[in-house]
Amino acid sequence: MARIELRNITKKFKRHAALSDLSLDVGDGEFFVLLGPTGAGKTTSLRLIAGLDAPSSGSILIDGQDVGQWSAAERDVALVFQYYSLYPHYTVRENLEFPLKSRRRRLGVEEVTSRVARAAQTLRIEHLLERKTDRLSGGEMQRVSIGRAIVRQPRVFLMDEPLSNLDAKLREVLRAELKDLQMKFRATFLYVTHDQVEAMSMADRIGVLNHGRVVQIGTPHEIYNRPCDTFVATFVGSPAMNLLPGVFRNGKVIVAPGKLEIPVAAEVANRLSPDLEQVTLGVRSEDVALGPGGGLEGRVYGVENHGVEKIVTLKVDEHSLKATVPAHMPIEVDSATAFAIDPGKLQLFATQTGTNLVR
Amino acid sequence: MASIVLRDVEKYFGESYVVRRLNLEIRDREFLVLLGPSGCGKTTTLRAIAGLEEIDSGEILIDGQPMQSRQAADRDIAFVFQLFALYPHLTAYENIAFPLRATNERKAVVDRRVREIARALRIDGLLGKRPSALSGGDMQRVAIGRALVRRPKALLMDEPMGALDAKLREEMRAELKHIHLENEATTVYVTHDQIEAMAMADRIAIMHDGVLQQVGVPSEVYQYPANLFVAQFVGSPIMNVVTGAVRPGDGCTDVVLGEHDAVQRFPVELGRRVTEQQQGRNDPLALGVRPEAVLVALRPADGYFPAEAHIIERLGPYDIVDLKVGTQLFRARTASGHVKKAGDAVWARLDERQTHFFDQSTGESLRIRL
Numbered sequence: 001m002a003r004i005e006l007r008n009i010t011k012k013f014k015r016h017a018a019l020s021d022l023s024l025d026v027g028d029g030e031f032f033v034l035l036g037p038t039g040a041g042k043t044t045s046l047r048l049i050a051g052l053d054a055p056s057s058g059s060i061l062i063d064g065q066d067v068g069q070w071s072a073a074e075r076d077v078a079l080v081f082q083y084y085s086l087y088p089h090y091t092v093r094e095n096l097e098f099p100l101k102s103r104r105r106r107l108g109v110e111e112v113t114s115r116v117a118r119a120a121q122t123l124r125i126e127h128l129l130e131r132k133t134d135r136l137s138g139g140e141m142q143r144v145s146i147g148r149a150i151v152r153q154p155r156v157f158l159m160d161e162p163l164s165n166l167d168a169k170l171r172e173v174l175r176a177e178l179k180d181l182q183m184k185f186r187a188t189f190l191y192v193t194h195d196q197v198e199a200m201s202m203a204d205r206i207g208v209l210n211h212g213r214v215v216q217i218g219t220p221h222e223i224y225n226r227p228c229d230t231f232v233a234t235f236v237g238s239p240a241m242n243l244l245p246g247v248f249r250n251g252k253v254i255v256a257p258g259k260l261e262i263p264v265a266a267e268v269a270n271r272l273s274p275d276l277e278q279v280t281l282g283v284r285s286e287d288v289a290l291g292p293g294g295g296l297e298g299r300v301y302g303v304e305n306h307g308v309e310k311i312v313t314l315k316v317d318e319h320s321l322k323a324t325v326p327a328h329m330p331i332e333v334d335s336a337t338a339f340a341i342d343p344g345k346l347q348l349f350a351t352q353t354g355t356n357l358v359r
Numbered sequence: 360m361a362s363i364v365l366r367d368v369e370k371y372f373g374e375s376y377v378v379r380r381l382n383l384e385i386r387d388r389e390f391l392v393l394l395g396p397s398g399c400g401k402t403t404t405l406r407a408i409a410g411l412e413e414i415d416s417g418e419i420l421i422d423g424q425p426m427q428s429r430q431a432a433d434r435d436i437a438f439v440f441q442l443f444a445l446y447p448h449l450t451a452y453e454n455i456a457f458p459l460r461a462t463n464e465r466k467a468v469v470d471r472r473v474r475e476i477a478r479a480l481r482i483d484g485l486l487g488k489r490p491s492a493l494s495g496g497d498m499q500r501v502a503i504g505r506a507l508v509r510r511p512k513a514l515l516m517d518e519p520m521g522a523l524d525a526k527l528r529e530e531m532r533a534e535l536k537h538i539h540l541e542n543e544a545t546t547v548y549v550t551h552d553q554i555e556a557m558a559m560a561d562r563i564a565i566m567h568d569g570v571l572q573q574v575g576v577p578s579e580v581y582q583y584p585a586n587l588f589v590a591q592f593v594g595s596p597i598m599n600v601v602t603g604a605v606r607p608g609d610g611c612t613d614v615v616l617g618e619h620d621a622v623q624r625f626p627v628e629l630g631r632r633v634t635e636q637q638q639g640r641n642d643p644l645a646l647g648v649r650p651e652a653v654l655v656a657l658r659p660a661d662g663y664f665p666a667e668a669h670i671i672e673r674l675g676p677y678d679i680v681d682l683k684v685g686t687q688l689f690r691a692r693t694a695s696g697h698v699k700k701a702g703d704a705v706w707a708r709l710d711e712r713q714t715h716f717f718d719q720s721t722g723e724s725l726r727i728r729l
Contacts, residue, residue, distance in 0.1 A: 168551075169396075169592070175672075183701070197674065200675060201673075220673045221673055221695075224673075235526070239529055301533075305577040306554065306557055307557055307649075308594075327581075
């Protein structure tokens with residue numbers, strides 16, 4: 001297993017920069033997730049590390065060695081794609097053996113057999129070994145694809161949205177399996193996704209990408225609780241963090257005068273520049289509490305049942321605000337309700353730049 | 360406005376049935392969601408209501424009128440597909456106006472109706488644009504506007520948000536529900552996404568293998584699933600299911616979980632009711648427990664059994680912790696940061712009032728709640 005370092009990577013396609021000055025380290029045995037919307041540069045980063053593309057500038061190190069001149073095969077990394085590229089007319093066993101039959105590897109028959117057996121056992125596909133891959137379900141095919149990566153015993157696993165084509169239930173199961181696998185092997189995983197739940201649930205650390213740049217790197221806890229800007233704040237978490245534009249005056253953020261004014265803790269207020277005017281208040285739905293004595297008042301615009309809880313959309317004038325409440329709490333659409341915002345959980349962003357002012 | 364009634368509706372493709380003996384009533388102004396995995400027959404059902412698909416037996420009534428002899432166009436129903444299907448060469452305005460123009464409506468009326476619906480959908484600023492200049496969410500709004508503009512009796516939607524990304528879906532969900540509240544068109548909405556169903560539906564009808572499994576308001580379906588399929592299809596993370604052997608305990612009923620992995624104490628009443636239900640057979644049950652009903656303590660406590668924390672998913676507002684209990688794995692929902700790390704020894708208990716009991720062979724709920 002291995003460490004990966006990307007140093008000041010820029011990748012241009014004609015004049016468009018897909019990646020700009022990207023730097024990040026993935027530790028040995030770490031599960032690192034690159035998270036971002038379509039077009040953020042996630043897949044491009046993976047392809048550069050795999051050696052399928054070359055960066056326009058910058059360097060890539062695996063275990064401290066610059067691999068810029070190495071071929072994809074020499075880098076000894078395994079790629080798992082969203083679309084399982086299996087050989088359809090071959091059995092699962094043949095698909096698993098295939099990467100080991102390359103002449104460069106010079107593996108004995110026994111070694112090949114034992115590696116395939118171990119991978120099949122780990123992925124619970126032993127009963128499928130003699131089946132042709134075109135007769136497998138989506139989840140089984142993706143397990144075989146992962147198995148094909150495992151048998152190689154690569155230094156690094158690179159995964160490009162491997163769960164995207166599976167249905168929600170299966171994704172949930174495979175998420176846990178992948179994490180289990182990574183922990184068992186103490187493998188280095190670099191995993192690309194646009195799904196924040198996948199990132200939050202599996203990652204040791206997350207690197208959030210947007211427009212080809214790293215926006216923030218941190219543990220899921222850091223990314224969720226201390227997002228560095230409004231992009232990260234709204235991209236991570238469901239429902240998205242409430243953002244309310246306001247002005248900062250006399251220690252308060254005024255969103256709707258007289259109706260939605262939120263005091264800011266003194267130690268936070270002191271850190272803000274006094275001539276700062278436009279701020280955006282950020283608060284997560286679970287930090288908005290409904291109930292009498294809340295001090296603020298809104299109108300219920302909509303209620304979504306989520307089983308274990310409900311998500312209530314409140315309106316205060318034209319501003320909307322989502323709150324998470326227990327499932328058993330009775331809520332009437334179009335009724336007035338009191339609510340409170342947990343002052344300790346507030347985030348403040350500069351409206352102009354989107355930067356978090358209290359982080 | 361309309362009520363829709365399906366009576367003994369069946370649909371076959373060759374030997375195999377796609378929809379079997381379906382009885383369902385969709386009430387006037389209701390938002391009903393047909394939920395199920397792919398291939399469960401939900402889209403076929405929707406298309407049958409629309410008149411796009413013929414049924415082999417049974418009847419479909421709209422406002423009490425049998426529909427079999429009527430063409431799709433004569434059913435006064437609007438359909439919204441997953442792929443927006445807009446006319447690319449027409450502006451958003453013309454796309455929405457199209458169904459009205461086809462009925463030779465007066466120009467002033469068309470204009471008023473298009474602007475009204477566009478305002479409700481918050482696309483009044485985009486009316487001059489062609490579909491190619493619109494985002495996915497706006498295209499879907501235009502498609503919905505086109506469906507609603509002629510004030511159909513019913514609106515049928517087939518995974519209308521399937522092509523949108525997660526964030527947009529979240530926003531559109533609330534919007535769509537609000538549009539429904541304002542328009543009051545009877546709506547049948549097909550999806551495989553249980554979150555969408557729970558969030559928007561007045562009632563959910565869950566289908567599996569062509570058979571209707573349960574119909575109910577979201578909280579019923581979540582709290583009182585009729586069988587194991589519904590129990591595990593609705594809710595995320597998926598409900599834990601474990602074999603439970605019931606036996607008398609010391610002033611309680613003991614349930615042995617899994618392969619003697621743990622023993623959980625339940626009130627005596629459970630034993631009595633299980634015996635009653637099973638008429639003395641004493642077959643093992645399947646216990647269903649949602650992650651929020653698996654209680655986790657950091658120290659030994661009365662009624663708790665030992666467990667080992669395995670994978671911890673820190674999702675932000677809460678954690679999902681996998682617990683190893685002997686050969687079993689239970690997923691528990693805990694406060695964020697409650698369990699520190701994988702490998703920690705913890706103690707767990709199933710919340711008896713939130714435990715579901717199923718017949719292990721049929722999967723049917725025994726309808727026992729403590």
